[in-house]
Amino acid sequence: MERPDLRVLLVEDDVSLRLLCRVNLELEGFSVLEAGTLAEARVAVPGVDVVLLDLNVGWEDGRVLLRELKQGAGGPAVVLLTGSELDGDAVALADGLLSKPFAPGELARAVLRAARVESARG
Secondary structure, three states: OOOOOOEEEEEOOOHHHHHHHHHHHHHOOOEEEEEOOHHHHHHHOOOOOEEEEEOEEOOEEHHHHHHHHHHOOOOOEEEEEEOOOOOHHHHHHOOEEEEOOOOHHHHHHHHHHHHHHHHHHO
């Protein structure tokens, strides 16, 4: 199934989970970039439509990147990936939420929902 013009950035420090997510998203036809740190994510963000963001990227706090991405207009949609408790501010800023563990099909649906939310804003 092809997803025209949707580029996804997967920000996740767990290499195995990142591989699993990337393969599943690519099988759905998405173009996927990967980042294992927030610094890598910042470099990869330009030109992506949706960011799948783990809130705990190693010792880094994904909320920092979430706030940066949502500061200005025209940024990508952001779907939070988390297995921990969420604060209301992070949920309010995000365009979607996916709790770990999740089924592979949920990943593609979350990306599509977030992309629609972002396109409706723009």
